[in-house]
Amino acid sequence: MNKQDLVDAIAAQTGTSKALAAETLDALPGTITATVTKGDTVQLIGFGAFSTGARVARVGRNPSTGAEIQIPAAKTVKFTAGKAFKDAVNAS
Structure with a gap:
């Protein structure tokens, strides 16, 4: 499964647009990185x-x-x- 397949699956499962699913998926790694870097x-x-x-x-x-x-x-x-x-x- 590549990123586009994952975006398609998220959009289908949540009923949102593919653009919103892609935007959310793009924000995830940065958010996790920032939180873990702080020690949380x-x-x-x-x-x-x-x-x-x-x-x-x-x-x-x-x-x-x-x-x-x-x-x-x-x-x-x-x-x-x-x-x-x-x-x-x-x-x-």
């Missing part, structure tokens, strides 16, 4: 939750040379699938 969690009941996590600094290895390298600590994005989403995927 975005929870979509039945689908899942987007949040931030932390990776600690660690020592890794360069696969080409085998030399040790320092990997700095970093923030990461986490997605936790909701129960309904997991159940739907496992049922198919």
Whole structure:
């Protein structure tokens, strides 16, 4: 499914215009990004939750040379699938 297919499906399911469905879909990633960047969690009941996590600094290895390298600590994005989403995927 590509973006246009998703817009068509949203418009058909909600009974709105394709233009409004596309505008809403375009606003979604920016809104989620802005909220998660602030440190808040975005929870979509039945689908899942987007949040931030932390990776600690660690020592890794360069696969080409085998030399040790320092990997700095970093923030990461986490997605936790909701129960309904997991159940739907496992049922198919």
